[in-house]
Amino acid sequence: MIDVEIRQRLGNFRLDIGFSGGAGVTALFGPSGSGKSSVIKVIAGLTRLETGRIVLDGTVLADGNGRHTPPHRRRIGVVFQEARLFPHLSVRHNLRYGRLFTPGGERRIAEGPVIDTLGIGHLLDRHPATLSGGEQQRVAIGRALLASPRLLLMDEPLASLDAARRLEILPLIETLRDEFAIPIVYVSHAVEEVARLAGKVVVLEAGRVAREGSPADVFRVAADRFEVVSVVDGRLGAPDGAFQLTPVETPAGTIWLNGVVRPEGRPVRVLVHATDVALATRRPEGVTIRTVLAGTVADIPDGQGPSVTVDVALDGGGRLAAAVTRAAVADLGLTPGRPIFALVKSVALDERPL
Amino acid sequence: MIDVEIRQRLGNFRLDIGFSGGAGVTALFGPSGSGKSSVIKVIAGLTRLETGRIVLDGTVLADGNGRHTPPHRRRIGVVFQEARLFPHLSVRHNLRYGRLFTPGGERRIAEGPVIDTLGIGHLLDRHPATLSGGEQQRVAIGRALLASPRLLLMDEPLASLDAARRLEILPLIETLRDEFAIPIVYVSHAVEEVARLAGKVVVLEAGRVAREGSPADVFRVAADRFEVVSVVDGRLGAPDGAFQLTPVETPAGTIWLNGVVRPEGRPVRVLVHATDVALATRRPEGVTIRTVLAGTVADIPDGQGPSVTVDVALDGGGRLAAAVTRAAVADLGLTPGRPIFALVKSVALDERPL
Amino acid sequence: MPDLSPDAWTAIALSFKVAAMATLWGVPVSTVLALILARGRFPGKALFDGIIHLPLVLPPVVTGYALLLLLGRKGPLGAFLDQHFGIVFAFRWTGAVVAAVVMSLPIIVRAIRLSIEAVDARLEQASGTLGAGPIATFFLVTLPLSLPGILVGATLGFAKALGEFGATITFVSNIPGETRTIASAIYTASQSPEGDAEALALSVIAACIGLAALVASEIIARWFRRTSS
Amino acid sequence: MPDLSPDAWTAIALSFKVAAMATLWGVPVSTVLALILARGRFPGKALFDGIIHLPLVLPPVVTGYALLLLLGRKGPLGAFLDQHFGIVFAFRWTGAVVAAVVMSLPIIVRAIRLSIEAVDARLEQASGTLGAGPIATFFLVTLPLSLPGILVGATLGFAKALGEFGATITFVSNIPGETRTIASAIYTASQSPEGDAEALALSVIAACIGLAALVASEIIARWFRRTSS
Amino acid sequence: ADQIRIFAAASVAPSLQKIADTYKTGKDVEVQITPAASGALAKQIEAGAPADVFISADLKWMTYVVDKGLMKDGSTFNLLGNSLVLVAAKDDKVAVDFADKASLPAVLGEERLAVGEAKSVPAGAYAEAALKSLGLYDTVSPRFAPAENVRVALQMVARGEAKLGIVYGTDAAAEPGVAVVATFPETSHEPIVYPIGLTKDAGQAAADFVAYLKGPEADAVFTAAGFTKPAE
Numbered sequence A, B: 001m002i003d004v005e006i007r008q009r010l011g012n013f014r015l016d017i018g019f020s021g022g023a024g025v026t027a028l029f030g031p032s033g034s035g036k037s038s039v040i041k042v043i044a045g046l047t048r049l050e051t052g053r054i055v056l057d058g059t060v061l062a063d064g065n066g067r068h069t070p071p072h073r074r075r076i077g078v079v080f081q082e083a084r085l086f087p088h089l090s091v092r093h094n095l096r097y098g099r100l101f102t103p104g105g106e107r108r109i110a111e112g113p114v115i116d117t118l119g120i121g122h123l124l125d126r127h128p129a130t131l132s133g134g135e136q137q138r139v140a141i142g143r144a145l146l147a148s149p150r151l152l153l154m155d156e157p158l159a160s161l162d163a164a165r166r167l168e169i170l171p172l173i174e175t176l177r178d179e180f181a182i183p184i185v186y187v188s189h190a191v192e193e194v195a196r197l198a199g200k201v202v203v204l205e206a207g208r209v210a211r212e213g214s215p216a217d218v219f220r221v222a223a224d225r226f227e228v229v230s231v232v233d234g235r236l237g238a239p240d241g242a243f244q245l246t247p248v249e250t251p252a253g254t255i256w257l258n259g260v261v262r263p264e265g266r267p268v269r270v271l272v273h274a275t276d277v278a279l280a281t282r283r284p285e286g287v288t289i290r291t292v293l294a295g296t297v298a299d300i301p302d303g304q305g306p307s308v309t310v311d312v313a314l315d316g317g318g319r320l321a322a323a324v325t326r327a328a329v330a331d332l333g334l335t336p337g338r339p340i341f342a343l344v345k346s347v348a349l350d351e352r353p354l
Numbered sequence C, D: 001m002p003d004l005s006p007d008a009w010t011a012i013a014l015s016f017k018v019a020a021m022a023t024l025w026g027v028p029v030s031t032v033l034a035l036i037l038a039r040g041r042f043p044g045k046a047l048f049d050g051i052i053h054l055p056l057v058l059p060p061v062v063t064g065y066a067l068l069l070l071l072g073r074k075g076p077l078g079a080f081l082d083q084h085f086g087i088v089f090a091f092r093w094t095g096a097v098v099a100a101v102v103m104s105l106p107i108i109v110r111a112i113r114l115s116i117e118a119v120d121a122r123l124e125q126a127s128g129t130l131g132a133g134p135i136a137t138f139f140l141v142t143l144p145l146s147l148p149g150i151l152v153g154a155t156l157g158f159a160k161a162l163g164e165f166g167a168t169i170t171f172v173s174n175i176p177g178e179t180r181t182i183a184s185a186i187y188t189a190s191q192s193p194e195g196d197a198e199a200l201a202l203s204v205i206a207a208c209i210g211l212a213a214l215v216a217s218e219i220i221a222r223w224f225r226r227t228s229s
Numbered sequence E: 001a002d003q004i005r006i007f008a009a010a011s012v013a014p015s016l017q018k019i020a021d022t023y024k025t026g027k028d029v030e031v032q033i034t035p036a037a038s039g040a041l042a043k044q045i046e047a048g049a050p051a052d053v054f055i056s057a058d059l060k061w062m063t064y065v066v067d068k069g070l071m072k073d074g075s076t077f078n079l080l081g082n083s084l085v086l087v088a089a090k091d092d093k094v095a096v097d098f099a100d101k102a103s104l105p106a107v108l109g110e111e112r113l114a115v116g117e118a119k120s121v122p123a124g125a126y127a128e129a130a131l132k133s134l135g136l137y138d139t140v141s142p143r144f145a146p147a148e149n150v151r152v153a154l155q156m157v158a159r160g161e162a163k164l165g166i167v168y169g170t171d172a173a174a175e176p177g178v179a180v181v182a183t184f185p186e187t188s189h190e191p192i193v194y195p196i197g198l199t200k201d202a203g204q205a206a207a208d209f210v211a212y213l214k215g216p217e218a219d220a221v222f223t224a225a226g227f228t229k230p231a232e
């Protein structure tokens, strides 16, 4: 549990922010210069809090009145926006640095798996200066994790990595979140990452909290249609081994996941980009789209642009956003209350549910 | 015209690369540590070439035999992976730095529009140390541009920016490419950026060129299905003002673009992610998907995974990749030679054509 | 202020002039030397470096004597400068400046070199890609970023010039009004049993001047740090 | 090797010992002082800084007198150390070490301070977030990254200790075998015309030792730079 | 072995060393000579320096230590004397007549006159006094080049940096690069003396050595170096 309340001046920039994050990942989202890194620095104790309070698990780390636990006593790990590796130490010693100061009993995170997942095993004897940008960033992630922090702050940790590498590292962060129960504050510009990882999203704009809530709530009203993502709850069915697909059963229909995911019966969350959803007035046939969910049109916001995000109430509960053109809305004569089928390109779903 | 041939050792890493880039954008694509930044450094003259040659517009800048034009005589602009701003200069003076060394007649790029597009007008009197990560990166882009270089090397210039900001800056790069005819070598992990900007993509893997060609060719066979992108050529039709859509006429059918794009009759390229394409055996009805292209199944690669990238030969020429599940291929009984309809969610297309 | 002889006041004024000139000359010369040592690669560099350090390694009188042999009117370099440029150092306050510069050179050069070597080479590379040649890069990037070292060099040089005595008196003697600096005055005063009070008074004044220079340099340094962050 | 008197060889050995000890003591002391000056904020800091610089500003003889008055067997501190710890500096080679340390302090402190201030504060912050307290951060991050300055400080300190003369001869005199360093030996030799050759030979030897120290420090510096890049 | 620790003015030290080397042979004594400026030695003795014998280059520093009660009562006396001479570079054929007040300034012209620094170098103080009594001080003192020690003054003359120099006869005799142009009349300055004395720490060995310094063997060495018998 982290409670954050910050009122601070940085030159002309004013930070006036309050939010709280529970277990799991709290995402800080917002445009460049909105104050995300500044919040990270205050939570870590690297900037002295002017007014407000930072409370972690019931302990006040800082208030505006002189209380200020120094960073090294907070046991809050930070992955900085720039890697900030120690140039005089090898990768190995960078990674082990935090262990020196972690009480024996708290060293919960093992080196081997972290190094493997980050793909930095072949770099251990090198010095940071010769690493590529992405390699540095991966070592920085490893360094923060291996200090087994009580809270992890990550500032765009995957920004300089390729898609494949990113997909490899995300499960590691999920493991920290789930198995090690480390709460994480996560800054990112990538909606998919945030939607996938975060239980809560805090959207900053010009130093203030513009919106806040679950990814489903926050991204359903995002300004950019590419950022609109819905979350649908369901339960894993028996995988189809031959075609390597796994069904997720929901009251509105079956969602097909790429890949075999187990165990059967596990509740899962499925992310659906609004731009991956099409709407049809009857159940389509002869189409490669396999996931078809039944529901009714709940809301069609007014708008000027070419597209509109239609809000669909799924049968049996849950919401799904579909980004469609206003032309199509007119063509099909969509109106609130009308029964509708939502077509989801299953291949665009993510393999690893939350 | 840039001709690059590099054989170089960096510790244990071997770079052995050759490619050439014409006018327009040549993208360097590849996983972390594959050698992209190293190539940039050699072209800029910051690393001395061991063996090979760098030829820009017919002038040999470096060969392995002692010829080495120093960086400042190359007039090659670089946006580094880290911003590398001058800490002792204000943003304004960082931006103007290159102008000092640009001969009067070569100062082709005006300050005002660049500053506006990058959204850094309010930062001019600040020093780099107080800028946010994204702000620094934007200033670095501006600094390189305003030196009016003969060739521009950009190393993940938009990595630390939010989607909205990225969409604002991309047209600036397009302007450089088209109006100022500055050739650009562009490193990025973002398929969309690369596909949108680049005339040519060079994929690096472990210091070697793994694939090379037009975005359409290269991304059609990408390992990760999210990276598979097709390029379809067409011609702009008359926009539909009411719904703010613009048709792109192709022999295989009409592609609907979001937004009003002019002038009518202009040839354009449209990017289609394979994951945005569904296939149907008959022309669907009552669906919000408006773009339907006719063609025949050209190839269905064998594979083990859940999904497969089906190659569709569009009527009248052109190719389109569709990522579908193998289950759907079996269900619909798709086989090479079979006529097919490709459904493209128009809303997932990019508004600004190449 | 203690009751000082007019001679003492003359010595103070002269010391000030010598120290200021020594700093003004010493810093640019040292900057060039520091740059050569930091970046240059040439045979005999170690020897060159060693020669710059000699005044530290040898007793000051030896350095002064060497200067006398070299730059005295009859010395090879001294005669040359006298004949072709009319520059004479022997028994002139300018010679005291030379002695102070030579004596403080190793200190100033090292300070500046340290700062130059600490400048992030990647910034100099960035400057190159923006079209700046090595000289422009040096003046626009390396030099401003080496300012802390240059400032330290200037402070140390000024202080050392105030305190320099052995080389100065040997090279240019101890002529009141011309080459008698505070340091020489203090030394001479301390060599007679009655001179203690005057030696002490002059020492206090020298210390105050040194402290003032130090404070000034700290203020400049702080101001510099503030503008660049 | 020139034909030197046994006395001269004794002086060389002694100088070596004094310079080595002065470096060994001077560097850690200077590091602590540099850290205090670089990071500390306390009233009277400017004065404290000024006192450290005094030996540069004052003629060495004055510093030597001050040491004699303070640390001589009858001096307040000297008497105290003698009575309570049995430590005597007066007219011992250890006193020559003290003189060398005091004289080189301003130079070493500035060099190290320059390097400490050049350390990227963001790395120290990173260290803090990994659980390292200020002291651990100092030893694991600040100090290793200040190594260039420490090395420069050590070199300058060693060189200065070789050349120091005025303060040493004034504080601990010029006793053969005990406090007659190379610098004092050069002075002694130069008192008679027959001594000129020996003075020159000793100067050359001092220069060679200084050069050797310099080359050694460059090698260490290069090795250090290589491992960290 | 007995140790005799001598704090000696630097200019006396070389001769003293020769005498000590002879004195030691066949005896079980060590002679340790510590040369430095007289003033520094005096203050060091005051600070408790390990000295048995003090030889000063002038009277005032001996008076200083005696006044402080650091010397054995009645142990001090003037060991040596010296003469004050005007020197020029060896090849510089000049002549100066002190009787003619215009002679020295004329020879000097715009050139420099190297002297010891009056306050710190005894030879300088004597030179100042001598020139004053000869009525030459006001005319030539602006041309002074005061040196920190006599050796440097000699070198200035030998190297031609200074036209003339005023040094001790002993210095002139030892430096082959210079020639004596004129000797100052003994009446023109206080007698030049090198007082010697035993400190309160001194033992019998030191007293024996001081006695030996008065003897003929020592005298031969001192005379060879150019020292004279002290005026009483």
Ligand SMILES: Nc1ncnc2c1ncn2[C@@H]1O[C@H](COP(=O)(O)OP(=O)(O)OP(=O)(O)O)[C@@H](O)[C@H]1O
Residues within 6 Å of the ligand: A010, A011, A012, A013, A030, A031, A032, A033, A034, A035, A036, A037, A038, A039, A081, B130, B131, B132, B133, B134, B135, B160
């Ligand atoms: N010392 C300062 N003086 C003035 N403005 C400052 C200072 N420090 C930070 N700012 C401003 O505060 C704003 C927030 O900075 P911050 O680094 O928190 O942004 P961010 O959300 O992390 O952005 P990005 O995504 O670009 O990294 C920026 O506009 C920055 O320019």
Ligand SMILES: Nc1ncnc2c1ncn2[C@@H]1O[C@H](COP(=O)(O)OP(=O)(O)OP(=O)(O)O)[C@@H](O)[C@H]1O
Residues within 6 Å of the ligand: A130, A131, A132, A133, A134, A135, A160, B010, B011, B012, B013, B030, B031, B032, B033, B034, B035, B036, B037, B038, B039, B081
């Ligand atoms: N001096 C060196 N010694 C050893 N290996 C080196 C050296 N310099 C670079 N490398 C290696 O060369 C490879 C290519 O580095 P480069 O910076 O070009 O990668 P990149 O493609 O830009 O990666 P990223 O996307 O992570 O920035 C990396 O694996 C790096 O570790």
Ligand code: MOO
Residues within 6 Å of the ligand: C055, C056, C103, C104, C107, C160, D055, D056, D103, D104, D107, D160
């Ligand atoms: O020789 Mo010094 O240390 O510069 O006084």
Ligand SMILES: [Mg+2]
Residues within 6 Å of the ligand: A036, A037, A038, A081, A155, B132, B133, B134
């Ligand atoms: Mg940031």
Ligand SMILES: [Mg+2]
Residues within 6 Å of the ligand: A132, A133, A134, B036, B037, B038, B081, B155
């Ligand atoms: Mg890179």
